[in-house]
Amino acid sequence: MHANATEEDVLLTPSEVAAMFRVDPKTVTRWAKAGKLSAIRTLGGHRRYKESEVRELLGGFIPAPREAAE
Amino acid sequence: MHANATEEDVLLTPSEVAAMFRVDPKTVTRWAKAGKLSAIRTLGGHRRYKESEVRELLGGFIPAPREAAE
DNA sequence: CTCGAATCGGGTAATTTGGGTT
């Protein structure tokens, strides 16, 4: 089992995911829209992404210790 | 679904709910004000949220075992 | 009664969303 839908996990903000991939937050949103990345929605409509899923998509590579979305 | 109103239900603090959604405790308060989330009021005016309701809003997502407010 | 942490309130920046365009 990798990243199941009902698995325990930590949520990341769009900025944080974008910083890890070195892309624009908008791009991360497109990935979520395309179903390439599962997203949890806040009650206001903002998206939160699972850290474990992002890690897998990164191919096990952990980006430099950069604090995004501070 | 077993989410009765007057049923035995664990109450969560704003910090705990905020940690589950990866948002600010203030944001959870806004959700309660907007009627998106029902809140129980303490005698001092502080809000408490039903765990069962929060879980449903999370859409089956189970946050990592994190103790937010202890 | 005292104390540290948390949660009130409001007010103001920063982020996110969505569509359309390049």
Add this chain to the structure above:
DNA sequence: CATGTCCAAATTACCCGATTCG
């Protein structure tokens, strides 16, 4: 087709002092 940018509107995050919780 994927990504980056511009725009307006909506949502969220951080600031303060005062009050409540445990």
